[in-house]
Amino acid sequence: MxxxxxxxxxxxxxxxxxxxxxxxxxxxxxxxxxxxxxxxxxxxxxxxxxxxxxxxxxxxxxxxxxxxxxxxxxxxxxxxxxxxxxxxxxxIQLILQNSIESFSPRMKIRVFLYEPYHYFYHLHKNEALDCIKKILKQVGMDESCLEKYPHELSGGQLQRIAIARALIIHPRLLICDEIxxxxxxxxxxxxxxxxxxxxxxxxxxxxxxxxxxxxxxxxxxxxxxxxxxxxxxxxxxxxxxxxxxxxxxxxxxxxxxxx
Ligand SMILES: Nc1ncnc2c1ncn2[C@@H]1O[C@H](COP(=O)(O)OP(=O)(O)OP(=O)(O)O)[C@@H](O)[C@H]1O
Ligand SMILES: [Mg+2]
Structure with missing residues (x-):
């Protein structure tokens, strides 16, 4: 090649x-x-x-x-x-090879992406939703994924969601281990x-x-x-x-x- x-x-x-x-x-x-x-x-x-x-x-x-x-x-x-x-x-944020392991199986993607807004920025759900939609677009994902559970998404889609979550936090250094x-x-x-x-x-x-x-x-x-x-x-x-x-x-x- x-x-x-x-x-x-x-x-x-x-x-x-x-x-x-x-x-x-x-x-x-x-x-x-x-x-x-x-x-x-x-x-x-x-x-x-x-x-x-x-x-x-x-x-x-x-x-x-x-x-x-x-x-x-x-x-x-x-x-x-x-x-x-x-x-x-x-x-400093870390993304791992098997993103599925960083997702909680019973947590919808919406909640997974809302967590950092709540934890780091104390944003209310409705305020965060606009930002979440924006970042989803940036990582090439459709809003429909928000109501899905991790097992309903492909490996590539989960990796995009993991990247979206890491980027929501606005890191200066992203560590990607075999992602x-x-x-x-x-x-x-x-x-x-x-x-x-x-x-x-x-x-x-x-x-x-x-x-x-x-x-x-x-x-x-x-x-x-x-x-x-x-x-x-x-x-x-x-x-x-x-x-x-x-x-x-x-x-x-x-x-x-x-x-
Ligand atoms: N918690 C631990 N306790 C003891 N030894 C460990 C621990 N974590 C890693 N090691 C050892 O450290 C060495 C390096 O492991 P590491 O996982 O960092 O390698 P790697 O370069 O990431 O390998 P790979 O390419 O297979 O992912 C290995 O010999 C491993 O067995
Ligand atoms: Mg390794």
């Missing part, structure tokens, strides 16, 4: 690039060390890809950056200060196009974890390659293609063979 040309080549030509998020010496140990002194940063409006073989620590990284788990050592900075996950909960993995190619592309629009329009940043290099190539400004809990390569996808690191070369080769 031929990879398309990334759309974001002008990103680094922008005059002022503001650092949004930073990980310093980030380490996570369970019974063994899973993440080992990671250093990286994410700028405002930047999409940072994370790739690496299964078990290399990508989801663990997502859990640390989103505050679901605490690091064993090291620091996480948001706008230059240690992240206060209680206060910053709104700013397109269970979807077919057409729907994958649609979801990426949707996220691209939000990055361009609202200038949000994304930590995009994926094993699909063609999506990473198309979508990410910068890519981190994780291996055995360490960042072994960091740069634009074009720089990765020039990497002499054997693990990186094998990842790139595997991506071509699978495509």
């Amino acid at each position: 031929r990879l398309s040309i990334p759309i974001q080549s002008h990103y680094y030509e922008r005059k002022r690039i503001m650092r949004l998020f930073e990980a310093k010496n980030l380490t996570k140990k369970y019974d063994k060390t899973v993440l080992d002194h990671l250093d990286f940063s994410i700028n405002e409006g930047e999409v940072v890809g994370v790739i690496g073989v299964s078990g290399c620590g990508k989801s663990t990284l997502a859990r640390l950056v989103s505050g679901i788990e605490k690091p064993s050592s090291g620091s996480l900075l948001y706008q230059g200060k240690p992240v206060d996950f209680k206060k910053g909960r709104k700013d 397109t993995s269970s979807l077919d190619h057409v729907v994958q592309r649609e979801i990426i196009e949707l996220l691209k629009k939000f990055v361009e329009k609202n200038h949000i940043s994304i930590l995009f974890i994926s094993h699909d290099l063609s999506l990473v190539h198309e979508f990410c400004h910068q890519v981190l390659v994780l291996n055995n809990g360490k960042i072994i390569e960091k740069g634009t996808i074009q720089q990765l293609y020039k990497s002499e690191n054997e693990v990186v070369q094998n990842l790139l080769k595997a991506a071509y063979l699978n495509s």
Whole structure:
């Protein structure tokens, strides 16, 4: 498969690039060390890809950056200060691969989307409904889904609803952990196009974890390659293609063979 040309080549030509998020010496140990002194940063409006073989620590990284788990050592900075996950909960949102797991089976989509308006903005149901309709349109969903239960929607539709809910909260950083993995190619592309629009329009940043290099190539400004809990390569996808690191070369080769 031929990879398309990334759309974001002008990103680094922008005059002022503001650092949004930073990980310093980030380490996570369970019974063994899973993440080992990671250093990286994410700028405002930047999409940072994370790739690496299964078990290399990508989801663990997502859990640390989103505050679901605490690091064993090291620091996480948001706008230059240690992240206060209680206060910053709104700013950093996580979307997972299987959105169905984040839905309550007996909760209609309407209630699922209303929750963040109630919790973060104390909006009344009727006030929120207008906003909900607007965001549904933005993610390409019909209003009729509001009266449905999660099991009545497809994987791609649920993923759009999960994105809508994350965006309702107006995050500055969205962490996407393999969010397109269970979807077919057409729907994958649609979801990426949707996220691209939000990055361009609202200038949000994304930590995009994926094993699909063609999506990473198309979508990410910068890519981190994780291996055995360490960042072994960091740069634009074009720089990765020039990497002499054997693990990186094998990842790139595997991506071509699978495509
Ligand atoms: N709560 C936990 N307790 C102990 N070990 C864990 C825990 N969570 C993850 N691990 C271990 O950490 C390592 C990294 O797991 P992680 O889920 O982060 O990998 P991954 O890169 O996301 O893999 P995949 O591509 O398959 O999703 C694995 O060896 C896993 O067994
Ligand atoms: Mg994972």
